[in-house]
Amino acid sequence: MAVFLLRRLGHGILVLWLITLAVFGLFFVAPSNVAQTLAGRQATPETIALIKHRLGLDLPIWKQYLHFVENAVQGNLGYDYYHQVAVTTIIGQALPVTVSLALGASVLWLLLGVFNGVISAVHPRSLADRGLTLFALFFYSFPSFLLGLLLLYFLYFRLTLAGYTWFPAGGYSPFSQGPVTWLQHMVLPWLALALLLAATYTRLTRGSMLDVLGEDYIRTARSKGIRERRVIVRHGLRSALTPVVTQFGIDLGQLVGGVVVTETVFSLPGLGKTAVTAINQQDLPVIIGIVLFASAAVVVANILVDVVYAVLDPRVRLH
Amino acid sequence: MTAAVEVLDATPAKAIEGRSPFVLAIRRLRRDKVAMISLGVILLIVLMAIFAPVFASVTGHPPNEQFRDIGLTPDGLPRGPNGTFWLGTDDLGRDILVRIAYGARVSLLVGVIATAITVAIGVVLGLAAGFLGGIVDTVLARLIDVVLSVPFLLVAIALVSVTGPSLTVTVMVIGFFSWASVARIVRGQVLSLREREFVEAARSLGAGDTRIMFVDVLPNVLAPVIVYTTLLIPVVIVTQATLSFLGLGLPPPTADWGGMISSSQNYYTTSWWFILFPGIALLITTLAFNLFGDGVRDAFDPRADRLR
Numbered sequence: 001m002a003v004f005l006l007r008r009l010g011h012g013i014l015v016l017w018l019i020t021l022a023v024f025g026l027f028f029v030a031p032s033n034v035a036q037t038l039a040g041r042q043a044t045p046e047t048i049a050l051i052k053h054r055l056g057l058d059l060p061i062w063k064q065y066l067h068f069v070e071n072a073v074q075g076n077l078g079y080d081y082y083h084q085v086a087v088t089t090i091i092g093q094a095l096p097v098t099v100s101l102a103l104g105a106s107v108l109w110l111l112l113g114v115f116n117g118v119i120s121a122v123h124p125r126s127l128a129d130r131g132l133t134l135f136a137l138f139f140y141s142f143p144s145f146l147l148g149l150l151l152l153y154f155l156y157f158r159l160t161l162a163g164y165t166w167f168p169a170g171g172y173s174p175f176s177q178g179p180v181t182w183l184q185h186m187v188l189p190w191l192a193l194a195l196l197l198a199a200t201y202t203r204l205t206r207g208s209m210l211d212v213l214g215e216d217y218i219r220t221a222r223s224k225g226i227r228e229r230r231v232i233v234r235h236g237l238r239s240a241l242t243p244v245v246t247q248f249g250i251d252l253g254q255l256v257g258g259v260v261v262t263e264t265v266f267s268l269p270g271l272g273k274t275a276v277t278a279i280n281q282q283d284l285p286v287i288i289g290i291v292l293f294a295s296a297a298v299v300v301a302n303i304l305v306d307v308v309y310a311v312l313d314p315r316v317r318l319h
Numbered sequence: 320m321t322a323a324v325e326v327l328d329a330t331p332a333k334a335i336e337g338r339s340p341f342v343l344a345i346r347r348l349r350r351d352k353v354a355m356i357s358l359g360v361i362l363l364i365v366l367m368a369i370f371a372p373v374f375a376s377v378t379g380h381p382p383n384e385q386f387r388d389i390g391l392t393p394d395g396l397p398r399g400p401n402g403t404f405w406l407g408t409d410d411l412g413r414d415i416l417v418r419i420a421y422g423a424r425v426s427l428l429v430g431v432i433a434t435a436i437t438v439a440i441g442v443v444l445g446l447a448a449g450f451l452g453g454i455v456d457t458v459l460a461r462l463i464d465v466v467l468s469v470p471f472l473l474v475a476i477a478l479v480s481v482t483g484p485s486l487t488v489t490v491m492v493i494g495f496f497s498w499a500s501v502a503r504i505v506r507g508q509v510l511s512l513r514e515r516e517f518v519e520a521a522r523s524l525g526a527g528d529t530r531i532m533f534v535d536v537l538p539n540v541l542a543p544v545i546v547y548t549t550l551l552i553p554v555v556i557v558t559q560a561t562l563s564f565l566g567l568g569l570p571p572p573t574a575d576w577g578g579m580i581s582s583s584q585n586y587y588t589t590s591w592w593f594i595l596f597p598g599i600a601l602l603i604t605t606l607a608f609n610l611f612g613d614g615v616r617d618a619f620d621p622r623a624d625r626l627r
Contacts, residue, residue, distance in 0.1 A: 011461070011464065014461060015461065015464045015465050015468055016468075018461065018465045019465055019468065019469060022465070022469075023474070026474075026477075026478065026481070137606070137609050137610060137613060138606060140609060141553060141602060141605040141606040141608075141609045142602060142605075143557045143560050143561060143564075143577070143601060143602075143605070144561070145560075145561060145564045145577075145580065145581075146580060146598050146601060146602065149580070149584065149587070149594060149598075150598070152587075153587055153591075153594070157587065157588060254470070256470070257470025257472075257473050258470055258471070258472060260472045260473060260476070260565075261472070261561055261564070261565070264565065272472075272473070275473050275476075275477075276473075276476060276565070279473075279476055279477045279480050280480065287473075287477055290470075290473065291469065291470060291473055291474060291477075294470040294473065295468045295469055295470065298467070298468040298470075299468050302468075
């Protein structure tokens with residue numbers, strides 16, 4: 001186990017290092033006019049050169065890279081070009097928003113997906129099964145921005161017109177400033193994300209549940225006279241959930257850098273929206289910092305998933 | 320002896336055909352009503368894309384022409400569906416129906432080309448990694464890890480904003496970031512396939528690595544690749560629309576669905592048709608591809624979900 005963990009950790013660090021190389025190469029090779037933008041329109045070449053020097057942009061690229069890695073190892077991801085705020089601070093401010101979004105949505109889609117999947121598997125080929133499969137595929141087919149806009153149209157615009165101001169048009173209100181306002185701001189983004197992702201879980205739960213319900217020990221449990229509900233939940237669902245947990249870990253890791261669209265549609269100042277703003281302003285340290293942070297989330301999630309998998313299923317050997 | 324032969328001849332039994340798994344899968348697929356209906360819808364969308372100029376000539380509205388006089392209300396707002404503009408107009412007074420037809424070209428073109436590139440790269444690298452093993456596998460496996468760990472949409476947006484939006488860039492970006500999952504599937508399959516006897520047999524007949532990889536091993540991974548490919552097309556179409564929505568699609572005035580939905584955002588309080596019709600077009604397309612892909616998966620995977 002320890003050896004396995006160390007090796008996976010080593011791989012993870014290697015992957016992150018390769019990502020810094022790739023991202024650095026991609027963005028610093030591209031022509032940048034950040035210094036020009038910062039200096040304003042009437043800037044003299046001397047001013048621009050001075051700004052470039054201050055930002056370290058006049059150094060050869062490999063020196064900039066070494067400088068970046070040296071700081072990154074010490075937990076410093078640099079400072080943004082415009083206000084000289086530490087990138088780690090920017091990430092720290094955006095992270096609670098993204099975490100709010102990801103955690104709430106994940107609870108919703110897990111409940112929805114697993115519940116529908118179990119119903120489908122217990123009555124395969126039934127009307128309910130077909131209906132739920134179609135329901136899942138319908139939302140799975142939605143581009144996330146379209147689903148978000150539709151939710152805004154009906155649940156914000158139409159509802160507000162009708163006199164029910166339950167949901168705002170977007171924006172974020174921290175949990176500390178009142179859980180109710182926080183909830184009102186989060187419900188629509190949660191729905192937009194959860195409806196989309198629940199489909200994968202319905203299908204996964206259904207498939208794995210069908211496999212498990214065909215096992216001998218389920219027949220044994222039934223023949224012992226255990227009530228059907230208990231057979232399904234205690235004996236069936238428990239072992240059927242292993243692949244669901246795996247997928248869940250991977251999805252959570254990817255959400256950190258993957259909720260760009262939902263955050264944009266609902267004007268949530270999370271990591272995704274912050275990154276998009278940074279991209280529009282060519283704010284390289286912020287872009288690189290967020291990309292690296294999001295990649296690290298995926299890497300860590302993958303390692304955790306492997307460990308949890310082994311804990312849940314004793315038949316799995318880590319090597 | 321002769322009697323036995325006569326008895327055999329006497330029964331007019333159907334000749335026993337050897338059917339390949341591929342033929343069997345196609346048969347199963349053709350019996351799947353939902354999949355066949357979806358295929359029909361996909362063909363209709365393809366026809367709409369091909370005959371987009373017909374839409375323009377029948378209505379008399381070229382896709383990029385702005386009818387600022389008859390296409391906009393006196394307040395400068397889009398006009399709703401009427402006899403002249405069947406699905407209404409957009410914020411610049413252009414015909415939404417005609418632009419949807421032209422937009423289908425972009426979605427389908429990107430969907431098919433980017434998917435083809437993705438699958439081609441993924442299959443070749445996956446085959447190489449799984450079959451050749453050793454240093455090739457180590458390098459490719461890490462590369463796959465890297466690509467799968469990167470936040471795809473963020474880096475895609477960043478890349479397109481650096482290079483400037485165009486059809487080629489969109490296709491390349493999607494292909495570049497999507498091949499890894501194909502490669503991982505293929506690699507996993509090939510790792511077990513290469514230990515099988517038929518590979519040994521081919522080798523003892525003097526076949527080289529390249530020949531064994533593409534002639535002997537490749538056909539055996541085709542089923543999962545076909546399934547993945549059909550399910551990848553709608554994902555690619557959504558990705559392209561998403562990039563357009565974020566303002567990184569095709570340079571205007573080219574009509575594409577994501578861009579249309581994006582520009583409708585400021586008008587949804589007054590002009591519901593502006594977001595609704597492009598949205599429906601996009602949704603029907605992805606839904607049809609997903610339902611069809613679902614059918615393909617059931618038909619090609621002999622194990623999973625046979626209960627349907």
